[in-house]
């Protein structure tokens with residue numbers, strides 16, 4: 001399978017067969033595609049990225065910064081978050097992204113944010129819901145309402161999750177955007193509420209909005225592929241009860257999130273954001289076994305349902321994700337074998353009862 005990662009200048013460069021360091025990973029993850037470079041020329045300053053200090057925000061913000069530099073377009077990107085880990089703020093600023101530290105649960109925080117016509121919303125809370133469900137509901141519902149009230153004119157791309165759907169039959173091709181949002185568990189229902197409150201406020205103020213239901217971004221430092229590879233490398237059995245999933249290289253997800261600003265509409269539209277393939281946990285475990293030279297142990301059998309979504313609607317407009325997952329598997333195997341850094345944040349993709 002061949003795949004090309006575009007360089008900043010827009011000419012294709014062959015991707016490496018292995019990624020050796022976090023610096024190289026960040027360079028590849030934030031390398032803007034020609035499509036992104038074209039897209040950023042249409043954006044006016046500032047681009048606000050809210051919830052920018054998590055797993056996706058830093059690489060997203062820097063990829064836009066690099067795209068603007070490549071386009072010769074003077075675009076100010078402002079990353080807004082609580083920045084609970086101070087290193088992230090420094091990492092962004094050293095790469096030309098401005099930062100504002102604030103807690104968006106506080107209404108007063110919005111006064112320090114500049115007006116904008118383009119906004120990307122990444123704020124979310126999932127893990128810890130079992131211990132403190134009220135905080136999950138507050139973050140996922142109050143903040144969207146504050147945001148639309150403060151930026152009613154802004155084209156807004158708001159991240160949602162594939163967890164808004166119930167589990168679907170594994171051979172169904174995945175949930176579609178028109179399916180009923182009837183998931184199990186408090187986090188998933190708070191995520192439905194996040195969408196509904198965005199939608200309510202956007203309709204009230206005429207705000208152009210696109211909701212992106214993401215299923216599993218993969219980096220080498222976190223994600224479902226990493227978790228399967230780690231099990232195989234550690235000679236631990238792989239449980240295949242949750243036997244199938246979708247995922248997307250995080251660099252592609254970031255690029256499609258930013259380009260979705262053009263899809264923000266009144267009334268709002270929802271799109272599934274993930275890779276087109278339904279991936280088998282069992283097959284991937286054996287693939288990692290081959291790549292890592294390890295025997296593979298499998299436990300359990302595949303359940304008839306899984307968390308799957310169909311990205312056809314978004315891909316019809318933006319095109320398919322550019323990065324081949326077979327290549328990401330190779331990168332992941334090498335990363336695990338060479339002891340590459342990880343975030344220590346499990347996806348818990350095996351969860352079937354909605355308890356996070």
Ligand SMILES: NC(=O)c1ccc[n+]([C@@H]2O[C@H](COP(=O)([O-])OP(=O)(O)OC[C@H]3O[C@@H](n4cnc5c(N)ncnc54)[C@H](OP(=O)(O)O)[C@@H]3O)[C@@H](O)[C@H]2O)c1
Nearest residue numbers: 051053054055056081082083084103104123124159216217
């Ligand atoms: N990554 C995935 O595979 C995946 C899959 C499905 C859906 N999503 C959705 O995509 C979005 C981005 O994903 P992610 O993985 O980057 O999420 P993440 O790692 O959880 O990051 C979310 C960010 O929001 C910030 N935040 C939370 N509450 C805040 C508040 N009150 N004020 C200001 N900032 C606040 C966090 O805090 P700090 O600033 O303190 O760090 C963090 O930077 C999330 O909404 C998530 O639900 C992601």
